[in-house]
Amino acid sequence: MAAASSSSTSPKTTTERRGIPGAQFVEDVETYLSQTGLDVNSALAFLQERLQQYKLVEMKLLAQQRDLQAKIPDIEKCLDVVATLQAKKGTGEALIADFEVSEGIYSRARIEDSDSVCLWLGANVMLEYSCEEATSLLKKNLENAKASLEVLIADLQFLRDQVTITQVTIARVYNWDVHQRRIRQAAATPTA
Amino acid sequence: MQQGTGGSDTEVTWEDQQNINKFGRLNNRFHELEDEIKIAKETNDNLEDASNELILTDEEVVRFQMGEVFAHVPKEEVETRIEEMKEVTSKNLEKLEEEKESVLAQMAELKKILYGKFKDSINLEED
Numbered sequence: 001m002a003a004a005s006s007s008s009t010s011p012k013t014t015t016e017r018r019g020i021p022g023a024q025f026v027e028d029v030e031t032y033l034s035q036t037g038l039d040v041n042s043a044l045a046f047l048q049e050r051l052q053q054y055k056l057v058e059m060k061l062l063a064q065q066r067d068l069q070a071k072i073p074d075i076e077k078c079l080d081v082v083a084t085l086q087a088k089k090g091t092g093e094a095l096i097a098d099f100e101v102s103e104g105i106y107s108r109a110r111i112e113d114s115d116s117v118c119l120w121l122g123a124n125v126m127l128e129y130s131c132e133e134a135t136s137l138l139k140k141n142l143e144n145a146k147a148s149l150e151v152l153i154a155d156l157q158f159l160r161d162q163v164t165i166t167q168v169t170i171a172r173v174y175n176w177d178v179h180q181r182r183i184r185q186a187a188a189t190p191t192a
Numbered sequence: 193m194q195q196g197t198g199g200s201d202t203e204v205t206w207e208d209q210q211n212i213n214k215f216g217r218l219n220n221r222f223h224e225l226e227d228e229i230k231i232a233k234e235t236n237d238n239l240e241d242a243s244n245e246l247i248l249t250d251e252e253v254v255r256f257q258m259g260e261v262f263a264h265v266p267k268e269e270v271e272t273r274i275e276e277m278k279e280v281t282s283k284n285l286e287k288l289e290e291e292k293e294s295v296l297a298q299m300a301e302l303k304k305i306l307y308g309k310f311k312d313s314i315n316l317e318e319d
Contacts, residue, residue, distance in 0.1 A: 098262040157217055
């Protein structure tokens with residue numbers, strides 16, 4: 001997990017995580033503006049743009065998360081079916097199942113005792129495995145999917161934190177600007 | 193959840209920022225949990241209905257869905273399977289409800305702290 005601190009002062013800036021740039025926490029708005037040499041409007045524009053980029057990445061990650069969350073129950077169902085076939089093996093009776101031929105049309109299949117199953121691997125490829133091999137392959141896929149999901153969720157949390165920090169910074173820069181204008185106006189009125 | 197919108201001079205420290213971040217994360221998790229709890233409750237209800245139907249039916253062989261096909265399974269085995277599934281779902285539901293309580297409690301704590309410091313400058317309610 002990349003959580004490297006930036007080279008500058010504080011441990012409060014996380015440079016980046018897997019390609020997502022970290023949002024710099026602003027201690028003091030005035031110092032921030034003079035450091036970056038930006039005026040208020042440019043700073044706001046820059047921060048808004050950063051926010052948009054974050055939103056794009058967030059949508060992409062959410063889509064990946066949805067895919068993974070759909071894949072996991074699928075793998076679990078497959079494991080269940082293989083386990084049932086293995087259980088039936090001992091008894092010597094065939095498994096009778098109704099399956100869908102086309103929408104609304106079902107047909108009956110008689111599945112005899114078998115030592116092997118075929119697994120769909122994607123990309124128009126299907127391989128025959130023994131029941132044990134199939135179970136271990138499916139279990140491994142399930143582990144990988146769950147691990148990827150965890151990493152993805154951590155990425156999303158990091159991303160959301162950066163979004164929050166950026167939103168708060170935008171609000172503070174804007175408020176500081178309003179505050180400055182008020183001071184300038186108050187200073188200007190006595191002479192009017 | 194909206195961030196500070198007032199024009200006050202309260203400074204935001206790194207600790208405040210971390211609290212705000214944590215509140216945001218908890219809020220997200222809360223919504224995810226609500227969805228998951230809804231799904232778990234529906235699954236529970238479906239299993240309940242299924243087991244009630246089973247009691248009423250007088251067929252010996254039930255078509256039980258496994259993956260994409262409906263396997264012919266003897267009634268007793270189906271009953272056992274449905275009981276197991278109900279166990280799993282209720283335990284899951286319990287776990288989700290517990291997590292939801294904990295998340296709500298943490299959010300209430302953070303609200304107290306953040307409203308305490310920022311008063312009107314921050315809005316932590318649902319929009």
